[in-house]
Amino acid sequence: MKASGNSGEQAIPAYQNASPGAEVPGPWLDRLAHLLQHRQQSGRQRSITPASGIDFCSNDYLGLRRDPRLAQAASSAASAYGSGSGAARLLRGTTPLHEALERALATWKACESCLLFNTGYQANATILPALAGPGDAVFSDALNHASLVDGCRMAKANGAQVIVYPHLDLLTLDARMKSWRASSSGLALVASDGVFSMDGDTADLPALLELCREHDALLLVDEAHATGLLGASGGGLAELQGVLGQVPLVMGTLGKALGSFGAFVGGSSLITDHLLNTARGFIFSTALPPSLVGATLKAVELVQAERWRAAKALKFADRARGGFGLPHQDSAIVSLIVGDEVRAMALSSRMQGQGFDVRAIRPPTVPSGTSRLRITTGAHLEEGQVDAMIQALRELL
Numbered sequence: 001m002k003a004s005g006n007s008g009e010q011a012i013p014a015y016q017n018a019s020p021g022a023e024v025p026g027p028w029l030d031r032l033a034h035l036l037q038h039r040q041q042s043g044r045q046r047s048i049t050p051a052s053g054i055d056f057c058s059n060d061y062l063g064l065r066r067d068p069r070l071a072q073a074a075s076s077a078a079s080a081y082g083s084g085s086g087a088a089r090l091l092r093g094t095t096p097l098h099e100a101l102e103r104a105l106a107t108w109k110a111c112e113s114c115l116l117f118n119t120g121y122q123a124n125a126t127i128l129p130a131l132a133g134p135g136d137a138v139f140s141d142a143l144n145h146a147s148l149v150d151g152c153r154m155a156k157a158n159g160a161q162v163i164v165y166p167h168l169d170l171l172t173l174d175a176r177m178k179s180w181r182a183s184s185s186g187l188a189l190v191a192s193d194g195v196f197s198m199d200g201d202t203a204d205l206p207a208l209l210e211l212c213r214e215h216d217a218l219l220l221v222d223e224a225h226a227t228g229l230l231g232a233s234g235g236g237l238a239e240l241q242g243v244l245g246q247v248p249l250v251m252g253t254l255g256k257a258l259g260s261f262g263a264f265v266g267g268s269s270l271i272t273d274h275l276l277n278t279a280r281g282f283i284f285s286t287a288l289p290p291s292l293v294g295a296t297l298k299a300v301e302l303v304q305a306e307r308w309r310a311a312k313a314l315k316f317a318d319r320a321r322g323g324f325g326l327p328h329q330d331s332a333i334v335s336l337i338v339g340d341e342v343r344a345m346a347l348s349s350r351m352q353g354q355g356f357d358v359r360a361i362r363p364p365t366v367p368s369g370t371s372r373l374r375i376t377t378g379a380h381l382e383e384g385q386v387d388a389m390i391q392a393l394r395e396l397l
């Protein structure tokens, strides 16, 4: 059954068994229909709204997603190596392109070694349990991405303790690490987003590194929203903050600023060799198709050669922030908090009605009472479009 729209105003659908061949057992039908109806009554049913209007919500910060040079590289790679990779990396799934991309990423990110993963979600969810086990602790920022949260859950299932610290609060993190250490001799790992995906704010990596050194803790930074965008060569938040190559474990995604798909984990070869042997998301999943790897190789080259793209995206983000009275941030994510979720949804749909694809983010993705419009900017935009979006939204607000 098709879900209703996300405004919460449509009639509640009557879920029933439509096709006898694939009948859902009665108790399951009752439970799932009840859960969906409850979601809809509370205005929180998710549904898919196809892309339309000017893009102010994707993570295509550099406008590379539709670049013909990536499409050409994808097509050449598919012609040379096939449409699919055919197997997991440890079987027959590795082509010379996979190895070339891992080398290119390692050079760019100034780390000894890189390992490709199929998605950032898969990487985060599976590297934490591959590293932390019984007696160990994972310290996690309260606003970390859901994939790190799920990685923490997996690490917990693997016997590690998970200790969440308030967002960006390194004093409390320090205190919690000390108090945990007083009763444990295990190993500590700190996991943090670099750029936080829903707020657009940033972690202080030099300070986190210092703290981790004091506590012999391994630092994992998720550079999903900074890779390609921040830093002189697009090396990410670590480069912007002067610590490129110093974060022991970096996760970056390829489906955002790089306009392609996939993810990588970078660090010393000691760590990537360990992950190659233990991260279930790497071992038990078919390798990225050659076309995507070929496109990403091209993107890694273009991202570094065409830095005007990042400058444009960041300039537009600051222009939008200025339009809404928000302070500067080092990201292309502008988070306009409106509080009430019904209002956020209504604003989003009115903006879409005017041709601006601005999306609302509401609980449980963000904490209750902080529903927002998450506006992103990219190199595909023109200044006049940004100004028109600001004006339209200001009038609605």
Ligand SMILES: Cc1ncc(COP(=O)(O)O)c(C=O)c1O
Pocket (backbone or CB within 6 Å): 118, 119, 120, 121, 122, 124, 145, 147, 193, 195, 196, 197, 222, 224, 225, 253, 254, 255, 262, 263
């Ligand atoms: C901070 C962060 N980490 C990880 C991910 C997951 O990356 P992927 O989309 O490649 O699964 C996202 C995706 O939205 C993200 O925002």
